[in-house]
Amino acid sequence: MKTTMLRSIQSSLTRANNSASSPSTHSLLRRGYSSESAPERKVTVLGAAGGIGQPLALLMKLNPLVSHLSLYDIAGTPGVAADVGHINTRSEVVGFMGEEQLGKALEGSDIVIIPAGVPRKPGMTRDDLFNINAGIVKSLCTAIAKYCPNALVNMISNPVNSTVPIAAEIFKKAGIYDEKKLFGVTTLDVVRAKTFYAGKARVPVEGVNVPVVGGHAGITILPLFSQATPKANNLSGEDLTALTKRTQDGGTEVVEAKAGKGSATLSMAYAGAIFADACLKGLNGVPDVVECSFVQSSITELPFFASKVRLGKNGIEEVLGLGPLSDFEKQGLESLIPDLKSSIEKGIAFANKS
Ligand SMILES: NC(=O)c1ccc[n+]([C@@H]2O[C@H](COP(=O)([O-])OP(=O)(O)OC[C@H]3O[C@@H](n4cnc5c(N)ncnc54)[C@H](O)[C@@H]3O)[C@@H](O)[C@H]2O)c1
Numbered sequence: 272m273k274t275t276m277l278r279s280i281q282s283s284l285t286r287a288n289n290s291a292s293s294p295s296t297h298s299l300l301r302r303g304y305s306s307e308s309a310p311e312r313k314v315t316v317l318g319a320a321g322g323i324g325q326p327l328a329l330l331m332k333l334n335p336l337v338s339h340l341s342l343y344d345i346a347g348t349p350g351v352a353a354d355v356g357h358i359n360t361r362s363e364v365v366g367f368m369g370e371e372q373l374g375k376a377l378e379g380s381d382i383v384i385i386p387a388g389v390p391r392k393p394g395m396t397r398d399d400l401f402n403i404n405a406g407i408v409k410s411l412c413t414a415i416a417k418y419c420p421n422a423l424v425n426m427i428s429n430p431v432n433s434t435v436p437i438a439a440e441i442f443k444k445a446g447i448y449d450e451k452k453l454f455g456v457t458t459l460d461v462v463r464a465k466t467f468y469a470g471k472a473r474v475p476v477e478g479v480n481v482p483v484v485g486g487h488a489g490i491t492i493l494p495l496f497s498q499a500t501p502k503a504n505n506l507s508g509e510d511l512t513a514l515t516k517r518t519q520d521g522g523t524e525v526v527e528a529k530a531g532k533g534s535a536t537l538s539m540a541y542a543g544a545i546f547a548d549a550c551l552k553g554l555n556g557v558p559d560v561v562e563c564s565f566v567q568s569s570i571t572e573l574p575f576f577a578s579k580v581r582l583g584k585n586g587i588e589e590v591l592g593l594g595p596l597s598d599f600e601k602q603g604l605e606s607l608i609p610d611l612k613s614s615i616e617k618g619i620a621f622a623n624k625s
């Protein structure tokens with residue numbers, strides 16, 4: 272019963288993966304690539320005792336590609352680690368608490384996932400989190416540069432449109448920046464676009480794919496429903512406009528429903544687990560692993576942009592282009608550029624001030 276449930280969680284994580292073509296964990300296992308023979312991989316979660324951190328720790332504990340799970344926060348991690356550590360899956364779990372233990376938490380990490388920082392309350396924009404979260408991200412990235420400079424970094428902390436450029440600048444200053452290894456996690460936008468599209472088009476959600484490009488705030492989130500599969504012929508222009516708006520406002524929908532008790536945590540943990548799983552598969556040499564992510568990019572005039580990226584043994588193998596856009600999407604792309612540009616510049620300026 273327990274094994275069946277674990278298998279079903281794992282396979283639904285892989286089935287839901289954006290890349291319909293990437294082999295599932297189960298196909299790897301069937302090919303004799305058992306969790307015992309899968310390479311050792313250390314995944315570290317920074318902010319592991321938080322609303323996202325705890326369910327994300329649980330989902331990473333269920334991932335057979337992880338051999339070491341390191342859980343760090345400024346408080347509360349011993350309890351989370353003891354709890355998650357009792358689950359009878361492959362990884363060894365260690366909790367670390369307080370700045371003096373940050374180095375140990377990070378050493379040897381293959382992937383560092385960062386959901387550390389404050390979430391929104393109703394009436395706030397993601398940019399309103401900048402003043403607190405920029406400093407948190409800066410200090411955590413300084414430590415990553417020192418203790419695990421080769422790790423892939425999955426940035427969840429908001430505002431992602433600024434925290435990713437901050438991380439890049441901190442890594443550049445430390446002389447370790449590799450643009451192939453830094454990712455803003457925008458998977459939740461893809462997860463939402465798939466759910467909302469499937470609901471409106473009345474198609475089974477498991478088979479749905481929708482790329483989401485741009486950034487991760489308001490109108491910078493640009494779902495490309497014209498490229499959604501399976502094609503739905505029952506959606507009007509008005510439906511597509513409404514779907515786009517709902518995807519852009521998905522975070523706010525949750526913030527308002529939680530009425531002061533934070534933002535998306537469970538769906539974000541799910542999305543973060545999907546993205547980390549894709550990074551692990553890429554590192555392990557699985558071919559054709561493709562996910563959307565906010566990365567250093569030259570596909571538009573902006574230095575960072577979310578689009579599909581192909582993941583490989585060194586992180587990003589290829590940043591894929593946007594593909595054909597509808598007139599509505601072309602307009603959306605044009606409108607988002609100034610917003611996204613100023614968030615990126617704000618992050619770069621913050622990281623470079625004294
Ligand atoms: N990228 C996305 O799609 C997405 C989705 C949802 C939430 N978020 C963002 O994720 C962040 C976390 O959200 P949450 O709901 O988990 O918040 P939370 O307050 O529940 O948890 C944040 C955790 O970070 C920890 N923390 C604070 N400073 C730290 C530091 N210096 N080092 C390590 N840990 C530290 C806190 O102790 C806390 O446990 C927010 O910024 C939120 O906006 C992003």
Ligand SMILES: O=C(O)C[C@H](O)C(=O)O
Pocket residue numbers: 390391397429459521522523525526534535
């Ligand atoms: O909306 C937020 O503040 C959190 C997150 O960015 C989300 O999209 O849910």
